Amino acid sequence: MHIEVTGLNKHYGDFHAVRDISFGIAKGRLIGLLGPSGGGKTSILRMLAGLETPSSGEIVFHGRKVVGLPPQERGIGFVFQNYALFKHMTVYDNIAFGLKVMKQSKALIRERVLSLVALTGLAGFEHRYPHQLSGGQRQRVAFARALAPEPQLLLLDEPFAAIDAKIRQELRSWLKETIARLGITSIFVTHDQDEAIEVADEIMIINKGRLEQKGTPWDIYKHPQTPFVASFVGESTIVEQVARLKGFESADARIGTRALIRPEYIEIGKPGEFRLASATEPAVVKQLHFRGSAWMVEAQVGELTLITYRSLEKETLHPGEEVRVLVHRAYLFNEGESWIMENGLKEDPMPVHI
């Protein structure tokens, strides 16, 4: 189902929870609403579902205006954060609920429920009650229940929040695969950037009720349009006086400029490891942290502390060691605008053409 939202606003008393949000979602896409808690993501989801009425704005599903329609008539499936399973019904009855409401025949209901039970890997659990299931199983029941009436749009509110880290990983890939297989337009809310990046085709970053940016995870990482997006997605260090870094001297041209530098923008190594020694800067290793697949290095450059990673394959550094640091680029921003600046010294000043 194609979704078009324009000028959506929601007030709760004096609190302006959702501010003038507009977006469009193509059929079959899996969208992640990402942002800090309390930013208005869930309100947007609930307005799409019809559980909340917008203060103003238009929501169009497949060419049909739905503001004012109750949730029952929107053709949606909703997976709640705490699953909201019917606790006095078995897994089978939970999944069959939507079909019974539609007054389907017993045989048809049975067929559909059993196929969903198989799809969600719940075979053998049909007669259990929700309290007899694990968190992951409950999540899958909620998912199967929402899918049973064949909705055109699936909405998921923090679907993995209440699940152990280990199982969460499995469920994420399972959910992504299943949704891709069914080809159903889906929107999920999360405050976990890894989750959004891993699962979503497209991410919408929501902060303080505003849509900061919409795009593929790669786009958002590569070309953040606001400082908030830059700092929220990926790891980063904020540097106040970026002009002190070698190769960024001209960054001071605009007043109030600050820089956001990601660990992956920085290369660290012994003096002999760099091809372009002139662009590097002396630094001292302040601390080393083992991060499973790499060393996280805190390097002291003058008064600045930069954070970066170093491969385990390279020679191990030691705290207090004198090293060289190469900052490839920085994401610069001031009050009004933001831009990306490459290290000015990275271009070989005397290229040798053969």
Place this chain on the structure above:
Amino acid sequence: MRRLWIGLTYAVFGLLIVIPLARIAVGAWAEGWGGLSAAILRPHALHALGMTGLIVLIVTVLNTLFGVMLAIYLARASWLGDRLRRLVNSLVDLPFAVSPVIGGLMIVLLLGPQSVLGAFFGSLGIEIVYALPAMVLATLFITFPLMVREVLPVLQELGTQQEEAASTLGAYSWYTFWQVTWPSIRWGVIYGVVLTVARSMGEFGAVLIVSGNIMNKTQTATTLVYQDVENFNLLAANAVALVLAAVSIALLLLMEWAKTRRGH
């Protein structure tokens, strides 16, 4: 020290409940089975017991219906506004705070033959005060908080998510109530019914004021006991009291049984 407290607890329990109950049973049996049955089978005693039964039935049905409805509105109807809901919520407890006698008096003042409303209904030939309607109203007033106070916390504890889930699955409110909400509040409603029956069976003050205690017309079991005591007919008073006590105890045992059932 601990034994002393336990002993004291049993003593109070015995003094307040067991001994009076035993005294009633013994008093009712003073002339054996014959005296007991004669006291209960007096025509006006049967009428009074029937009156109590009728009031209990009507009040329980009405209180269950409106109590559950009000609990749902207080828990769910956000369109009522927070302030109004809080006001109504505190008003629900008013009958607990006000003496039943005063509750009865309010009904007499509002609907009595001298009042505007009472005169209006009187002109239509409908008796309210000193007749069944006022007795039902008075008992309803006294028992009203019981159902709301049983069901409301269950509804609040339950939350709205299951009902919202039902709505996204296409179910409208009536279907959702019976399929999703009712199974969760059922036991709260059953407790509410038991408490309402027990309370309306035993109500005395409010009913005495609004009924006028007219023999064979508006006399209930409790007001009959009162009249028998006044007339020094202690055997009859004990006999009727024993019937009321027996029904109450049976009811409480039923509730205990229901509680153990709930665990399964």
